[in-house]
Amino acid sequence: MIIQIRDLTKIYGDGVEIRALDGVDLNIEPGEFLAIVGPSGSGKSTLLHQIGILDTPTSGTILLNGVDITKMSDRERSKTRNRELGFIFQYHHLLPDFNALENVMMPLLIRGVKPSRARKIAREMLEEVGLADREDHRPNQLSGGQNQRVTIARALANSPGIVIGDEPTGNLDSKSSDNIYELLRRLNQEHDQTFILVTHDESMAAKTDRIIRIVDGRIVEDSRR
């Protein structure tokens, strides 16, 4: 089990209480390719942020490879995010002052990998997402779909066990979305990494191996294909 979530609750707000997550239990196996779906405000993004160690729960535990990430210090959280997690957000969030290659190198450099080695790995990753000939282009010189590919290369640069996608195709047209989905799928199969995608695109969710549906902070459906 790569992720084990027990009784996870997240309450926002002082005064008016909002239960974004309400006693969520969830197990995820290594190599799974799953979608978290639900209406907006259902808590699906909140759950993803918890798994991504970007936020802290009000109560409950999340074991990542057997270690409770809710009890980690800020420094350990950063380190775990760097090594164990890759992030793909709706907007690419590439650093505009750096080219594609440098952007992909970033998580490696944060980890402390030597620049020459980081460059080599980043090249391989860009090749894998089909952008080997665009490595010196900056984000504003690339299309939306291309930027999202750079983001995927960046998310996978440190070979994380878990790749998290928060509406990874939410900002793309349907053709680019399909391409990005195919790419994620292929990478999942080749690298055997766990992919967790939050989406409100039901047709994309239907193509994954497992759908977790959240309504009002509770899991109401957990179905496998």
Added chain:
Amino acid sequence: MIVMEKVGEIGMLMAMGAPRRSIMLIFLLESGIFGLAGVIIGSVLGYIASLMIASYTIPVPPEMYFGMDHLPIVIVPENFVTAGVFAMVINLIAGAYPARRASRMNPVEAIHSVR
């Protein structure tokens, strides 16, 4: 302020595992580099301006200036050092607050503040 333009990037750096200290350092370094550039440019321009002023004889009424009939222009290197150090200290103080603010951002809010 540069920090506010870069909120999304700060959030992404945090997601990629950059420790808060590094994020603070990035912005302190940035303001330090700009500050240093400012001090150097300012000193050079100040020196040139002083030389230009010194090339003129600027008359002053001797009865008000203890017998001096023109404005004395003396270029003292210490003045450049004092002004430069003072400017850097002000720069550091002004840079520390936004840098600290950047390092304390909530990554989720930072990432979702974009567009």
